[in-house]
Amino acid sequence: MRLIAGTLTDVPFSWNPVDDLSQLFTYQFMRSAYLAGTATAIVAGVVGYFVVLRGLSFAGHSLSLMGFAGATGARVAGVDPLAGLLLVDGAGALLIGALARRPRGRDVVVGIVLTGTLGLGLLFLRLSRAGEALPVLVGDVLGISATEVTIVEAAAAVIVVLVAVAFRPLLLSSVDEEVAEARGVPTRAMSLLLLLILAATTAVATPVVGVLLTFSLLVAPAATASLISGRPPLAVGLSIALGVLYTWIGLGVSYWVDMPPSVFVTGMAFVVYVGTRAAGTPALRRGAAAPRPATVSSDFVG
Amino acid sequence: MSRSHLTWNLVDDWQQLVHYEFMRHALLAGGIAAVLCGAVGCFVVLRGLSFATDTLTHVGFAGASGAVVIGLSPVAGLLCLTALMAVVLGALEQRLRGRDVVIGMILVLTLGLGLFFLRLYRGYSNEAYALLFGSILALGPRDVVVVAVGALIALAALVAIFRPLLFASLDEELAEARGVPVRAVATAYLLVLAVAVTAATQVIGALLAVALLIAPAATAQRLTTRPVAWLLLSVAIALAVTWTGLALAFWQPYPASFFITSLSTLTYLAARLVTAGGVLSRLRPVMRPAAAVEG
8 A cells, every 4th residue: 555655666766757557567567556547537427527528627526536436335335335436326326316307516415414424434443443534535556466457448438438439419408408308308317327427437537546636536637627628529639648647647757756646646636737727728718608517597686 | 532432311411421631622623613614615606716726725735835834824825826726717717717727737736746745755654644634633722822813703794795795796797887896705705705716715625625615505506595594504414514514523432523524515416406306296297407506
């Protein structure tokens, strides 16, 4: 576990790219980490685009934190963590979807479902009497097995295909719900489908990168990509590219520096986002012309 | 937790409950935090600050673990960083309206920072657990005093800004036109919220603090529409779930934070069921707004 161990290698960083890369991929665990991390970053980049577009950041954060209850609950029940994660995240998504029509950050339902589930997670942690909370929260990307890599890759492929198939109705109902409804898109179903896709994504990503980083990979690359391009396919592509880049660099740096990859990924993601905003991208200047999160319309209370 | 058993004789049970000093501390600190959170929470709900509040709790975790790394008290770090973030959120507030992704990015940074401090902070295990999930039964007299003094100051501030805050929360433009200093009031409120987050983190931990800040106020909102009644009901619910949770944790071998969050959630769900039933019985189905109130 990375939280306890020191640096992973005794070989110092040489600044010779060929030597350093071959050193990086010497060990099987680093190769597995790169494969699983890449698959996670791709699926998070795709799903994250809709998270940002629909203003689902809070729901994404909550579902990834709820994974804590899924993982600890699976430990109590003695089942595979992924089963527990899928069950708890799926149930959480359905509950949020049932209680709130468009669960935005101002919505109390998300927070209440989140804390209720986390409380349960605490109970499971106590009941299982096994291990600590932190590995679940932080993830263990450097300790995953070859089987887990296959599962993550397969699940990521399924989710990406699902989003690709439903891309147009999802996009339309996210950008303009009324127009989508008029064109016969089942917007309520799309909203629920997206929450379930989000739940599946967090369930798959959590054992790999932990509940904290799952959220970061969902929101940060997509947020930056949406600033750069208003064209949906391009923004999704950029979002994937940024997520993969952060993950690769984060994993690489953590090989030589005694810190979990999540620290580098979140730091980089934030700096790039702020830098992009400060630079003032075409999509920012064009403003309303690009499909942006239609969040303003819900601002009738505050 | 206790060698004594629940007798269902309320006097005996109460005496058992307050027999130990740690329970007296917990009931006192928990009670104070609950009153503050119940009151502050009404404006979290009214101003739509759920996600911002959740982010503040994570900021608090980063602050507390950072303070430990540089050798300060966790409460000091918690309070400093949440207050700082409150000022930042106050400055950004108008631009943050409905832009969840900006809060999300602040949260991304915060999570990374918290993890960074956690990593630096080698003897992390117990302290980090206590920060994340609360350690109310381990509060010392000094912690109780810190929570109490902070909460009393915050409550006094909330009372002082109550009227302009309510006005600004209900109709910001009208309030501004009438000369209410909307920005200043919003920032003052966010500072009060920072103190409430600190108090709640002491009681049920950073990950669960949102429960006391959102659920009682959201529950009370479903049961009444008058502002003062709403506030008082929210305080009463927060106090009831906190003390009941503590009592349950005294007799049952499970964490107090679990009972407090579960009771908060269940109260909210029950209130929703009751009010949904009420609406259904009074209105014809056609007239029922499709749950748009929350959405």
